[in-house]
Amino acid sequence: MNPSCIGVILAQIGTPDAPSAKAVRPYLKRFLSDRRIIDYHPLFWQPLLRGIILRTRPRRSAKLYQEIWMEEGSPLLVHSRAQQAALQALLGSSYQVELGLAYSTPGMAEAFRKLEASGVTRIIVLPLFPQYSSTTTASVYEAASFAALGRHSRYGQVSKRFVPALRFVEAYHDAPGYIAAMQSLLQRQIRAMSEEPDYYILSFHGIPRRYAETGDPYPQQCQETARLLAEAMGWTPERWQLSFQSRFGPETWVGPSTADTLKELHGRGIRRPLIFSPGLVTDCLETLHELAVEGRDLFVMGGGNAKMLEVAPCLNDTGEWISFLAGLVDCSAQGWHPSVAAAAASEQPL
Template sequence: MTDRRMTMLDATRDQAAPTIRPGEGRLAHAPASHPPVRQARIGVLLANLGTPDHYDYWSMRRYLNEFLSDKRVIDYASWKWQPLLQLIILTKRPFTSGANYKSIWNHDKGGPKGESPLMTITKDQTSALAATLKDNFGDQVMVDFCMRYGNPSTASKVRAMVAAGCEKILFFPLYPHYAGATSGTANDAFFRALMQEKRQPAARTVAEYFDHPLYIDALARSVERAYAQLDHRPDVLVASYHGMPKRYLMSGDPYHCQCQKTSRLLRERLGWDKGSIDTTFQSVFGPEEWLKPYTVEHVAELAKQGKKRIAVMAPAFSADCIETLEEINGEIREAFEHAGGESFTYIPCLNDDAAHIAALAAVIRDNLGGWL
């Protein structure tokens, strides 16, 4: 073959070769026409409950429909539940829920429409964890977040991670305690997203971390910090957890037991006597019996018993949201004050506090074992 012909063939190969973009590479033994391959990375995908895109009627209706149609959340037979949901609940509830969201909405974040506090905080947590893991592992790890309901969806973020070259994904539901209606349904959405991928990444899910020493320590620090700012020590600390129907507990859901253990471990870490922390459950929905005592009733009873100063925290929430900012600091506060309570202190969720980020990063590092 002449030198001229060899030069022409080389030029033809170069023209046929696809452009290589940052983060891509060429397989060592592949022909020049082979498409570029993303450099292998590991994805860490954080997942939270979700948020409506806005507090207007139709945004709220779409969000509530997705949430309340989840069989993990409401497990009634569809022929019974869906007519009630579509014809009655979703006709009225978007107005009341929208008004509640409007009262806490971040109008100066997230573009022209703003965004919910949960969205703002989840973004901050993701940025903090990405910085921490970059310090640990460099560019090998990609960190992002998704929402179980609303946007960004789990499927869209799994797709983005696969497209970015993530051959392994660690899925992390940001719920300290396991419940089918929280961690379980988040995992369901992740597994369904994997079903859509032609080349599935290896996958792991992070288990509940309700008794992790760093998580308990972060909770204790938040209590100590809040109490240090008060003139008078509260008579009791109420640990208010999101509720669930009692029959879920009776059918094997471990959530209730895990909440009780968190309260005990927190009390022991603080060095307090038994009876100094009350465990209660909020956000009751529907006619059946839920886990008791109900927070809204319990705080009123405390006031009637002469405990005029209380503090309330929400250990089951990794980020402040409608259930904490509006329900606890609104409805539950009002119930306490209406019953004669004088001082109500809400202790914020751990959010992007440094101790919380350190705890979450430790959980992630534990679960990346063998991958890095």
């Protein structure tokens, strides 16, 4: 037991336990039942979800997962575990780092149980989403709050008497360390190529346009991230663009669409594009299949050469990225950590 230790929860959305329809179905059910993700009234949405979507989509999604599944398991979970281990090693014994997924295991409640079993009473929740969105960051904030309170919902039964102190890390879409970590990753990727790309696509996960129009700042933060990264890379405006991927359902989503963009590149005279997803910091289905497999097919459909499209990996557990996360944690722990408090006190005039 180390009561002075500060808990850190690396928060992610989640992933199925296996690449099978049986495993994908409960994951999708939890994910698509969250009204921050799909905000339709349950009386309308739940019959559609249970009666149609969960009868057909799990089989299709399972086939996609099978194509990217790693020997150690789900790519998102494997890379998230690597991020957890690297951050723990860098922060040292004054912190205890756990992984908390909003819609799968290891869940947020499990992360809190591990920390509290170690005597931790102060916890920093670090969403692995650089850009704030009500569909990701807010969902994680909510899941962490319920887990801390010992509830399953706002009106659920209270199961805990003691609630730990919580601090939530805010969006860091424009943080210099985050931009620098992506810059280093892309520079290494480009140096390893036989020929430099002639165009760059920065693809972010999309959200319905209606969400943005009613207050979600996500698209603006994506635009700022893209601008800062392009500036750091020295790209002129005609050499890059921003796009949004992963459209779901009949609503209009923020654009331009990554899928449409990939189909149009060859017709615009672009032969060697590179695509990178700044908002997804951990390789997962959306990067390994939607971009690297389906995206390549779309590029070919538009007349491009499949071998000429490069897809950069996510930040995953690269050193610059983990160092940046450690800095975020240390900043959030100000006033909590005894060494920080002692150092601050020693600087005060007598």
